[in-house]
Amino acid sequence: MMVMNMPNWLKQRAFLTPDRSALVFNEQKWTFSQLFDETRRTADRLYSAGIKKGDYCGILAANRPETVFTIYALQQIGATAVMLNSRLTTDEIAWQLHDAKAVYLLYDQEHTEKAQLISRVRSFCITGIEGVAPAETRQTFSLDETCSIMYTSGTTGRPKGVIQTYGNHYMSATASALNLGLHSDDTWLCAVPLFHISGYSILMKSVLYGMEVHLMGKFEPERVNQLLKSGNVTMMSVVTAMLSAMLHELEGDYSSRLRCMLLGGGPAPVPILEACKAKGIPVFQTYGMTETASQIVTLTPEDSLRKLGSAGKPLFPCAVKIDRADEGEILVSGPNVTPGYLNRPEANKQAFQHGWFRTGDIGRLDEDGFLYVLDRRSDLIISGGENIYPAEIESVLTGHPAILEAGVTGVPNDQWGSVPAAFYVNKEPISEEELIDFCREKLARYKVPAYFVKVDTLPKNAANKLLRRELAKQWSGQDED
């Protein structure tokens, strides 16, 4: 049996390379030694507040240094971080905390109001806890242990908590290094949310690689462009909407030190890829999900125009297959793949088969083994990098007494790539304003449909299953009118 213990990650990193730069935020900087000190102080406070090994703790916070300290501090204590999307409503957050059996909610000042509306957990502001009881420093992390939980939805509407072990994060970071290389002067710009795997995984890479992270509170294309021109950043994670906004603002070229623009969240439009090529921006398109702890399939810049629309080939320790000869569901395997959903034996039985994880996404492999993702799972809508599940919105809409049934699909949008549009059949008259108000109460802002379309019937197949792709067709027909 392989040894599954490793030295406590941040402690080891602070021991190995104490003076290397770890974190930059605006004008502030921390070396790994300083980062470990801040993290220990935070761990001591959390420990004084009662958090102990094995506890599940929600984190509801923006991209800021205290959030980074809190994430690492929970690892120091051996508690599991339940990373909460800060755009969720209080109802949604309360549901996820309840589902994860979380006993604590850690929030920053920006989210005080939202956090205080949530009951049944002990809430603490991460900048406000005072404490003296020093937490014991753990000597080792076990690769089998659960490090983080992130919620993701599926066809059934209710989100599921994805278990991410230390082993998943370790194998993801090392597999990414085998794919993208690892230079001693690398700095990764994190302008994606830390509550997403895209952001969280950058923090894990930082510790494992001994790499500087440049953290941004908010994505601001002008500031990002300045940074990329300055040569202080070599790697960056983006989604199409971010890259598009950056290109829109960009005058001149980025520094030649920028060696990887890691582009997730669906295939990129050709004009963007061509603009990047013209500007010498090394775009690595990637396919990954919460369940794979970040990248699992990646396309190199050399192949990006030759294999247009492809997500690339799997990372070295990973494999991809399609469950039918031609086009079908995408199955993946690898040591970065989650061991399962939290407390969901039935969903796990369906999702994991013979060592493969069924992504629910539809795709095909070309003759060279390049993956093409044709449709995200359950008609997933990706809007500005956020995953939106039609079923979740439909279940809210049909909860309104005036609505008989509803179908939601993604429709093209210049700014966000895609936004949700709702088609509904009503029982009694209802205005669009009423529907919007109703949705805003129950759903995070980005999930509230941008359009409401009243119809007489919804398109269905013989088994009476809603055909969401037909809705999309109806929309584009309507659009042309």
Next chain:
Amino acid sequence: MMVMNMPNWLKQRAFLTPDRSALVFNEQKWTFSQLFDETRRTADRLYSAGIKKGDYCGILAANRPETVFTIYALQQIGATAVMLNSRLTTDEIAWQLHDAKAVYLLYDQEHTEKAQLISRVRSFCITGIEGVAPAETRQTFSLDETCSIMYTSGTTGRPKGVIQTYGNHYMSATASALNLGLHSDDTWLCAVPLFHISGYSILMKSVLYGMEVHLMGKFEPERVNQLLKSGNVTMMSVVTAMLSAMLHELEGDYSSRLRCMLLGGGPAPVPILEACKAKGIPVFQTYGMTETASQIVTLTPEDSLRKLGSAGKPLFPCAVKIDRADEGEILVSGPNVTPGYLNRPEANKQAFQHGWFRTGDIGRLDEDGFLYVLDRRSDLIISGGENIYPAEIESVLTGHPAILEAGVTGVPNDQWGSVPAAFYVNKEPISEEELIDFCREKLARYKVPAYFVKVDTLPKNAANKLLRRELAKQWSGQDED
């Protein structure tokens, strides 16, 4: 539980980057696609010869492309390679094969004579097997599976087979990448034997990284210097004797593309480190052993003169401790550490305790956590990169009817760093020539003592244990006379 399966390594590499250069030997070159083809042809031949999954097969061969194909081919079949030091005598080889329960011996033309003297195994020349039965291509490797066996000696005289799993090799290669970085244009010069972990691990890195290996049949300092000047090599593994010979021949500087000179086999003498500094050669001193599948502690060039004599700090997923407060036995742990010795439950019980492997070496840690190796296990003699165990030579000597008892120690040697010197008490008269002849029959050439010293008694402690360090002192005293 973490997924322990990965795609078949060489197959995956040939799929991911078929056209990248994999291997260079003299004027010949192979891409990963070509390397995989050659390997499959070799696997087909070995399979036709009867080798099947689970078999243990000795490999007795020089550094040449066919040896590389054979090493990879055994992995394709799922057979375990028992890597044999080609300098061993037939008796020593026969003993290791017998101990490993090996049923096949694969040799190259250079070792035909030696191989044919070995009975009780089926022997095949790796360039001469004809076959048509195609071996089935394995889809996955399991990290828990035994990939290779290499013999190492200990205090008891008889060598022990070290189990190296696929997981050990994977975790070693990725940990080394976290330590040394990974550049897309890296090329590793392999002028160390493939039957040592120093050479074998370069092949594993090649496949896992997608990295070119420049293989040399023999270490020739002039040729190595030419190559390092040409800029076609970025990394190289050496022992002190090699580096010293290279510096001796070197005029001018190496190419600035050389980014890592990985120096194993004991602390380097100061003049060599200073010469390297003056020439801008980036020396990474390292401590590792067969049981750790290569590096486990490494010193960066920045620290090499500041922490003179130190082996550095552990690799990221590894830990080092000393079993006493000050100076004592070095214990190591990490996912690259062997699960144990082959068929040696007693030795394993002693060597593995609470997740730590007892190296048998003596060392100390300074206040910054840097390791200093004070004495190699059981007075190990490192001669030109080869490990020599005094107990093994002593047991041969005392097997001679004229010898009452014997003690062996390493004494300084300009060319090899150290060579064995034998001290003996005799029962009846015997000449040095007779002793040399006797040793040559039983021992590989490099283990035959360079000096024989007749004494009246051997230095022993109260428990009657031989004090080999006293022998070394006697020698240096004698030397001064």
